[in-house]
Amino acid sequence: MQYWALFAAATAAAVAVTAIAILLWRQSRSGRLRRALRLRRQRLRALAKAAKCARRAKHVLSRLQARSATIAPNRLVEAEGSYQDCRRLAEIAADQLLVAENQLRKIIVEEFPPGRHEALRQRYRLLDAPAKKPFSFDGTG
Numbered sequence: 001m002q003y004w005a006l007f008a009a010a011t012a013a014a015v016a017v018t019a020i021a022i023l024l025w026r027q028s029r030s031g032r033l034r035r036a037l038r039l040r041r042q043r044l045r046a047l048a049k050a051a052k053c054a055r056r057a058k059h060v061l062s063r064l065q066a067r068s069a070t071i072a073p074n075r076l077v078e079a080e081g082s083y084q085d086c087r088r089l090a091e092i093a094a095d096q097l098l099v100a101e102n103q104l105r106k107i108i109v110e111e112f113p114p115g116r117h118e119a120l121r122q123r124y125r126l127l128d129a130p131a132k133k134p135f136s137f138d139g140t141g
Contacts, residue, residue: 029107029112032111033107033108036100036104039100040097040101043096043097046093046096046097047093047094049093050089051093053089054086057079058083058087060079061079104126105126108126
């Protein structure tokens with residue numbers, strides 16, 4: 001094998017070209033959309049996990065409260081703290097999901113033509129505006 005240097009250089013060049021192609025593909029609009037969708041799926045899973053934790057902690061707390069006469073007070077306080085922690089984690093996960101969905105909406109609006117906006121929103125089940133309102137002056141929130 002006389003041309004080992006050419007073979008090594010060709011291998012290194014192929015690796016470099018592949019790395020550049022992957023980088024450009026990730027920075028494309030479809031790559032950014034896929035990354036945002038992956039983040040949204042992760043946030044959905046985290047929300048489901050936190051909600052399950054909160055339901056389980058609430059069930060444990062209600063069972064302990066039903067037997068409060070025979071349960072040590074520190075166990076009841078501990079269960080209540082666990083429920084509060086899980087509930088707050090669920091709230092944080094819900095907020096993170098809202099942020100991920102807003103980022104997804106932003107990518108759809110900025111990167112894709114207006115004719116495809118509605119189709120993409122329906123495809124990925126995005127509402128036009130988030131349903132959660134933190135505050136309003138009309139007395140409803």
